[in-house]
Amino acid sequence: MKNVVKHEKTFMKELVSQLLCLPLPSQMNNLVLRIEQKRMKAPDTDRFYAEVYDVVRQIPPGRVLSYGRIAELIGWPNHSRLVGRAMHDAPLALGLPCHRVVNSIGRTVPGWHQQAILLMSEGVRIKANGCVDMRAHEWQAVR
Numbered sequence: 234m235k236n237v238v239k240h241e242k243t244f245m246k247e248l249v250s251q252l253l254c255l256p257l258p259s260q261m262n263n264l265v266l267r268i269e270q271k272r273m274k275a276p277d278t279d280r281f282y283a284e285v286y287d288v289v290r291q292i293p294p295g296r297v298l299s300y301g302r303i304a305e306l307i308g309w310p311n312h313s314r315l316v317g318r319a320m321h322d323a324p325l326a327l328g329l330p331c332h333r334v335v336n337s338i339g340r341t342v343p344g345w346h347q348q349a350i351l352l353m354s355e356g357v358r359i360k361a362n363g364c365v366d367m368r369a370h371e372w373q374a375v376r
Contacts, residue, residue: 276315278315281309285316288307288374289320289329289330291374292333292334292372294356295356297334299334299335300313300317300320302374306374316334320334332347332348333372339364339365339366341365
C-alpha cells in the first residue's frame with residue numbers, strides 16, 4: 234500500500250510540473266501567431282504546379298532536370314517532393330515532357346519503363362546502373 238501512495242505522489246508531482254509548463258492565456262496569442270506564420274510558408278499549390286509545369290515545358294530534348302533543381306528554379310528549394318507530386322498529377326492534355334524529370338542522381342521513375350526509352354530516343358545516355366548520366370545531360374537552366 235505504501236508503494237501505491239508513493240507512486241501517486243510521484244505522479245501528482247509530474248502532473249503539476251507538466252501543467253506549469255503549459256502556456257498562459259496571454260502567451261496563447263503569440264503561439265497562435267507563430268503557428269499561422271509557419272503555415273504561410275507553404276506554397277500555393279496551384280501556383281506552384283503552374284510554375285513547375287512552366288519549367289518542365291522548357292526542358293529541351295536530350296536534357297533532364299531533377300525534382301530538386303526544378304524546386305530551386307521556382308524559388309522553393311526544399312520542395313522537391315512537391316515537384317514530384319506535381320509531376321504525378323500533371324494532366325496529359327498539357328503535353329509536358331515529364332520523362333525529362335529524374336531524381337538527383339538520375340534515377341528514373343520506378344515502374345515507368347518507357348521513361349528510359351523516351352530519354353534514349355532523344356540521345357540521353359543511360360548508365361549501366363539504369364541512371365541518366367547527369368553530368369552529360371543535366372540542363373543548365375537559368376531563371
